[in-house]
Amino acid sequence: MFRILLIMLGLSLTQPALAETRVPQSQSEISLGFAPLVKAAAPAVVNIYAKIVTQGYDSPFAGDPFFRDFFKGFGTPRQRVQNSLGSGVILSSDGIVVSNYHVVAEATEIRVATNDRKEYDAKVVLADKAADLAILQLQGAQDLPHLTLRNSDRVEVGELVLAIGNPFGVGQTVSSGIVSGLARTGGASGGGLGYFIQTDAPINPGNSGGALIDVNGDLIGINSRILSRSGGSNGIGFAIPANLVAQFVKQAQAGEQSFQRPWAGMAGQPVDSDLAHSLGLDLPEGIVISDLHPDSPFAKAGFRVGDVITQVDGLPVNSAPEMVFRMTVTGIGETAKFTRVRDGQPEEIAVRMIPAPNKPAAEPITLGDKTVLPGLSVARINPAVITRVDLPLSAEGVVITDPGRYGARAGLRPGDVIVSINDVAISRTGDVKKALTDPGRWLKMDLLRHGQQVSLRFRL
Structure with missing residues (x-):
C-alpha cells in the first residue's frame, strides 16, 4: 500500500530502486491520499498528560518588582498544580515512548493515552533539558504499535512529511508538508538547543513530542519547536532528528540516569569568507579550532589550534551545534572520522568519543x-x-x-x-x-x- 502511495505522489526517496516516478493513473490513486499512511502510523502516537505540583508562597510583595526578590521564600506556603499537555511516540512494543523534555519536566504524575483510548501510567527513565528530549516507560504495556526510526542523515530537503500530534488539546491531528531545511540551529522559540530538521507542516502547541514521519511511515524526527510571533504555527516548525532520539533510547535501555555526551574539549568558530582567505581555503566552510584542553581527545589525536574541521564521517559541519550533534549521535566509546584541514591539506583522522574526565577529583x-x-x-x-x-x-x-x-x-x-x-x-x-x-x-x-x-x- 505504501508503494502505491509512493507511485501516486511521484516520489523516489529512501528506496529509489523500488519507486517509479509518474503521475497518478486513476481516480482511486488520486483519492487515496495519505489515509493508509496515517492509519498505519497514528496508533503509535500518544497523548501525554503531565501534572506538576509546585511550592509557592503567598506574599504581599509578590507583585512588586523591587521587593519581591528580597522577600522571595517568605509568606504563606501554598502548593500549586499545573497541567501540561503534549504528544509522544511509541518506539517499542513494551512501551518505550519518546517526547519533549518540556512536556514532562518535573512532572509528579504522567498519564499516557493511546490512539485506541487506553491509558497508562508512565515514568521518565531518561531526560535532558538541553536536547529537549525525554524517554518514558509505560507501566504494564505490551504488544503496542510502534514506529521505526529512520536514519535522519539521509533525509533530504523537499521530502513529503506528516506531523502527527495533539495541537491545542483538540485530539490527534495530522498535518502535511515538506522538509524545508536541514541543520537548523537557531531562531526558534521553545525548548532545546542544537540541530533540527525544519518543516512547513503546521506544528502548534500540543504537537510537542509528536511524530514527524516520511511517506514510508518511518520516524524522522520529534516535533519540538516553532518559529512564531503569535504562539501559533507560521509554517516554520522544527523537529529533533531521529538519530539523536536513537542515542537517547540506547542510553535509556542501558540504564543511564542522565544523558551522556562525548566531550570535545575544544573551542572553535565558524569559518567565514575573511577567515577562509587568511587560512588559504577555497570556500568558507568548517570550524577553526581556537582553543584546546590538554586532555581533549582531539589534542591527543594530533589536532592543534588553527586546524579546520570540515566533516565528521563524511558529513559537513559548519557550526558548533552541528559538530556537537555529530559527536553525540556517534556515541561515547565509538570512533568518528574527522576531516582536518591544515596548511590547505585535508586529512581524515579517527577520534574516539569519551566523556569529560572527572580528574582531578572535583571534591564538591x-x-x-x-x-x-x-x-x-x-x-x-x-x-x-x-x-x-x-x-x-x-x-x-x-x-x-x-x-x-x-x-x-x-x-x-x-x-x-x-x-x-x-x-x-x-x-x-x-x-x-x-x-x-x-x-x-x-x-x-x-x-x-x-x-x-x-x-x-x-x-x-
Whole structure:
C-alpha cells in the first residue's frame, strides 16, 4: 500500500530502486491520499498528560518588582498544580515512548493515552533539558504499535512529511508538508538547543513530542519547536532528528540516569569568507579550532589550534551545534572520522568519543550552618565541571556551583570562580570552607565572572 502511495505522489526517496516516478493513473490513486499512511502510523502516537505540583508562597510583595526578590521564600506556603499537555511516540512494543523534555519536566504524575483510548501510567527513565528530549516507560504495556526510526542523515530537503500530534488539546491531528531545511540551529522559540530538521507542516502547541514521519511511515524526527510571533504555527516548525532520539533510547535501555555526551574539549568558530582567505581555503566552510584542553581527545589525536574541521564521517559541519550533534549521535566509546584541514591539506583522522574526565577529583562540598554562607556549594574545576558549569577551557581553581540562599543575596552566582577570600588564594574546595568558617569582621571575595574580575566586600 505504501508503494502505491509512493507511485501516486511521484516520489523516489529512501528506496529509489523500488519507486517509479509518474503521475497518478486513476481516480482511486488520486483519492487515496495519505489515509493508509496515517492509519498505519497514528496508533503509535500518544497523548501525554503531565501534572506538576509546585511550592509557592503567598506574599504581599509578590507583585512588586523591587521587593519581591528580597522577600522571595517568605509568606504563606501554598502548593500549586499545573497541567501540561503534549504528544509522544511509541518506539517499542513494551512501551518505550519518546517526547519533549518540556512536556514532562518535573512532572509528579504522567498519564499516557493511546490512539485506541487506553491509558497508562508512565515514568521518565531518561531526560535532558538541553536536547529537549525525554524517554518514558509505560507501566504494564505490551504488544503496542510502534514506529521505526529512520536514519535522519539521509533525509533530504523537499521530502513529503506528516506531523502527527495533539495541537491545542483538540485530539490527534495530522498535518502535511515538506522538509524545508536541514541543520537548523537557531531562531526558534521553545525548548532545546542544537540541530533540527525544519518543516512547513503546521506544528502548534500540543504537537510537542509528536511524530514527524516520511511517506514510508518511518520516524524522522520529534516535533519540538516553532518559529512564531503569535504562539501559533507560521509554517516554520522544527523537529529533533531521529538519530539523536536513537542515542537517547540506547542510553535509556542501558540504564543511564542522565544523558551522556562525548566531550570535545575544544573551542572553535565558524569559518567565514575573511577567515577562509587568511587560512588559504577555497570556500568558507568548517570550524577553526581556537582553543584546546590538554586532555581533549582531539589534542591527543594530533589536532592543534588553527586546524579546520570540515566533516565528521563524511558529513559537513559548519557550526558548533552541528559538530556537537555529530559527536553525540556517534556515541561515547565509538570512533568518528574527522576531516582536518591544515596548511590547505585535508586529512581524515579517527577520534574516539569519551566523556569529560572527572580528574582531578572535583571534591564538591556544600557549606553548613557554622559558616558565614551556609548552602554555598563549590567544586574543584576539572573537565567534567567545566562542561557542567559552562566555564572556559582554561579555567582553574574552585568554582561556585550553587550560591545558596545567602550567597545569592550577597551577589554570588553559579559559575563564579573564587580567586581568593580575604586575600588568601583559593585552590581547593577545603580552602573555601576554612576561609568562611571564621573570616573575622569583614569578608572580601575576589572572583572571576565571565573572564572579568569581580570583588565583593561585606561587613559581618
